[in-house]
Amino acid sequence: MSEKASPTLIEESCDVPEWLNAKYFEEVLRKAKNDSTIKVRSINVRYALPKGENYASTIYRVLVEFHTKDQFAVCRSYIVKGMATSSMAEQKLGEYDVHAKEMDVYQLVIPEMKRLMRSIGDRSELYPKTLAIDRNNDVIIFSDLSLKGYIMADRTTGIDVTHTKMSLDLMAKLHASSLRLAEMYPTILNRFKTGMMTRETDAFYPMFYSNLDALTEEISTWDPKWNYYASKLRKLRPHFVEQGLQVFDHEKDDDLRVFVHGDLWTNNLLFKYDATGRPLDAVLLDFQFCCYGTPMIDLCYFFFTSTQDDIRQNCFEELMQYYYYRMTDYAKKLKCNKKLPTLHQFQQQLLRKLFYAVYSSFIALPIQMNEQTADADFEALMGDDERARRFKKTIMANRKYHKIIKGLLPTFDKKGLLDKLD
Structure with a gap:
């Protein structure tokens, strides 16, 4: 033709x-x-x-x-x-090698994990189907799941308990199938080294610091009783990135280590609903920041960025227990040989990595909640010019975000997460 x-x-x-x-x-x-x-x-x-x-x-x-x-x-x-096609995006994201990594995931990892879940009778969608992985043009082509009724939830309001449990169940499938996959092919996941915070490149470090600075400055304009927390954040600043990096360090051989999505939040999930609006299924998208590490990366990031605030403030332990039982159940059905931690041991691992809740709440959440999109692009996110500073000031001035962070700051402080960690 x-x-x-x-x-x-x-x-x-x-x-x-x-x-x-x-x-x-x-x-x-x-x-x-x-x-x-x-x-x-x-x-x-x-x-x-x-x-x-x-x-x-x-x-x-x-x-x-x-x-x-x-x-x-x-x-x-x-x-x-x-x-993303801007010169800054190509440079920064190129240091993470995000697109080649995602192609590897859809070509090598996702098909195997789908097969493993099918082997225990799971017929849910799980991940989008690829039509082509085109490395010459650096694109992945997927079937459009919107035609099957899958849509995104509202990123600005957070998801309810039903959506949250469905998402944690999907996360449990991802992590459990990766445990079995690593037993079958011991080196298959070793290539995935660069999570959102990584020692492989400092490309994103300036953004971490500038977002933290913008938050600190915003807090300092509130009622004087909040100056205590602004002072805490100023003292935390020199240690912030290192403490985030320690979340990604694999420290103990008996700690859980799984294939981590790395950017698991509302916009990387699609939900399908019945005629009454009840969610029936969820699909997980976007593996650009995946890595091989602790499941606490996904758990903290998802929970503190994507749930409704009453859930975020009150239901952490309950929902981490829910995830634990789902993940261990899938791992046993998949006949994983690895000795799984008890719930108490799992909670101990979670506490050691809980600083990622601070990162997720301070750095990622205000970006994801932002409703002022005039400057919302990669250059504003990563840059240090006047437009970038205006964007960061805007996202931190969001009153919906203020309500959330005012609830979290005292909680994090009581847990010692706003102090330098040894």
Whole structure:
């Protein structure tokens, strides 16, 4: 089919690479479906997410109309995920090697973990299905799960207990299947070294410090009774990154070590609902910051960034126990040989890594709750110019965030998490 007969329609203001056209999708579909008769008639390309919903990727939704010798005018929707294209994003994210890592995950790890869960009778969706992993163009092409009814929850309000338990159950499946996978293929997970906080690169360190500084400055403008916490944060600052890095250090051989998602929050989960609005299933997306480490990375990050505030303030121990029983149950069904910790031992491991709750609440949560999207891009997140400083001031001035952090600061302080840790 000629290019003229296969138009590429691009939504206005959508910047699309030249190669992402009808001819390209014809080749992808022929290979994926093993059908050389496929002819793509047209594609329509638009951004899949609005500004402020994603910082590390460029994500397109592509509607493809094609036919084969057996079917005429079939329409399918796909998600095309590539690297963020700004020079700063390419530099910073390149040091994390996020996109090549994610391709490895979908090519080598996800298929095996899906197979393991199928072997114990789990037929849930778990992860998005890949149509193609294109290393030449640095993109991954997924089936569009929105067509099956999967949607994101509202990142600005947090998820309720039902959604939280469903998410923890999905996390338990991920972690338990990775325990068995590591037993079957002892080196398969060793390549995943660079989590969100890593000793491999300091590319994100300036952002960690600038967000902490912006929070400290914001707290110092509140009622004088909060000056105690602003002072605590100033004293914590020289130690903040190192204490975060220690969460990722593997210290004890008998500690749990699993395949960690690394960026497990509301926007990296999709939920499917019944006619009454009750969630039926959840799917986990986006493995750019995955690593091989303690499950506490995912547990703290998810719990403190994504739950409704009454859950965040009151239900931590209860929901960590829920996760523990789900994860150990799946591990036993998968016939993992590793001796699993008791609940008490698990809680001890969690306490040793609990500083990640501070990182998640101080650095990640205000970004994820932000509703002022004018400056919400990678440059504002990572930069140090006037626009970047304005963005960080804006996210810390969010009154919804103030309510949350005013509840957490005393809790963290009582646990000693705002002090230098030995």
